[in-house]
Amino acid sequence: MADEVGDNIAKKNLHALGGGVPAPASPRDNGAQGDGDRARIARFEGAYNRIDRELQRLLNEPREGRRRGFAASVRQIAAERRHFARHLDFLLEAGELRNALVHNRFGDVEYIAVPTEATVRQLELIEEELRTPVPLRALAAKEVVSISTTDRIGHVLALVRDKGVVRFPVRRDGRIVALLTASGIVRWIASHDIESCVLPDQEPPRAAAGPLDARAATSNGERIICAIASVTVGEALARDHRKDEYALLPRTASADEALSLWSKNPRLEAVIITEHGRADEAPLGIATATDLIKLLEART
Numbered sequence: 001m002a003d004e005v006g007d008n009i010a011k012k013n014l015h016a017l018g019g020g021v022p023a024p025a026s027p028r029d030n031g032a033q034g035d036g037d038r039a040r041i042a043r044f045e046g047a048y049n050r051i052d053r054e055l056q057r058l059l060n061e062p063r064e065g066r067r068r069g070f071a072a073s074v075r076q077i078a079a080e081r082r083h084f085a086r087h088l089d090f091l092l093e094a095g096e097l098r099n100a101l102v103h104n105r106f107g108d109v110e111y112i113a114v115p116t117e118a119t120v121r122q123l124e125l126i127e128e129e130l131r132t133p134v135p136l137r138a139l140a141a142k143e144v145v146s147i148s149t150t151d152r153i154g155h156v157l158a159l160v161r162d163k164g165v166v167r168f169p170v171r172r173d174g175r176i177v178a179l180l181t182a183s184g185i186v187r188w189i190a191s192h193d194i195e196s197c198v199l200p201d202q203e204p205p206r207a208a209a210g211p212l213d214a215r216a217a218t219s220n221g222e223r224i225i226c227a228i229a230s231v232t233v234g235e236a237l238a239r240d241h242r243k244d245e246y247a248l249l250p251r252t253a254s255a256d257e258a259l260s261l262w263s264k265n266p267r268l269e270a271v272i273i274t275e276h277g278r279a280d281e282a283p284l285g286i287a288t289a290t291d292l293i294k295l296l297e298a299r300t
Contacts, residue, residue, distance in 0.1 A: 044094075047120065059073060084256060087126050147170055157229065245267050245269045248271075251273050
């Protein structure tokens with residue numbers, strides 16, 4: 001009762017002084033200390049919204065109707081692009097913070113939290129990564145050696161020895177029709193009935209009187225290699241069940257786009273880069289998943 005009397009007296013005194021009844025306190029800015037914090041919140045929400053739109057574009061989501069949420073989009077892209085998966089946890093937490101900023105706000109100004117400058121900057125860097133992907137043309141200068149179906153395996157083995165190349169786009173009539181790898185050659189050898197092979201006894205070497213005599217002294221092992229070397233690439237490919245495990249992409253495609261192909265087909269041997277991603281064009285480069293990851297890590 002005494003408190004009520006005291007309050008009434010105070011109000012009367014304020015009215016007498018022309019102050020009137022005090023205005024109710026404005027909502028608090030939880031952590032937002034001024035224009036700088038509010039600007040940082042605006043940057044955070046802007047980067048978040050742009051990332052969300054880019055994820056929807058990459059997933060080819062319809063502009064109208066049902067669309068997946070931010071967290072589901074992030075998980076899908078992270079599953080398709082292994083290198084992007086390093087952002088998964090951060091983006092999921094950023095999504096929770098954004099929901100808190102937008103949905104758990106009191107009035108127009110009271111926020112329950114304010115993102116730090118480091119958080120906003122990381123979100124902006126992820127947005128930049130999505131908007132400016134690393135193009136495949138960065139790998140187009142990597143040496144690629146094409147071979148023909150009529151070439152001999154001996155020619156391919158010489159390239160492996162001399163150039164260190166182990167993956168070869170195979171062309172026929174000007175078109176890329178297969179991919180031969182060093183492992184493919186081994187698979188071709190293993191596809192034969194090895195157990196039934198009986199090697200002839202080693203013949204004693206004879207004294208070499210000249211080049212022809214020296215050739216006659218060739219060992220059994222060398223004769224086997226010569227037999228393998230005489231086989232055509234086309235014959236070897238006929239027994240290689242992985243000859244079609246490659247993909248064609250244009251040089252304008254992104255490294256992330258190429259890397260995502262491995263999530264759809266883990267057996268993929270390589271991506272062959274041509275000008276427009278067509279089989280009737282000359283190969284400009286060839287890339288494995290390891291090549292692409294190294295390229296992406298070089299940017300970060």
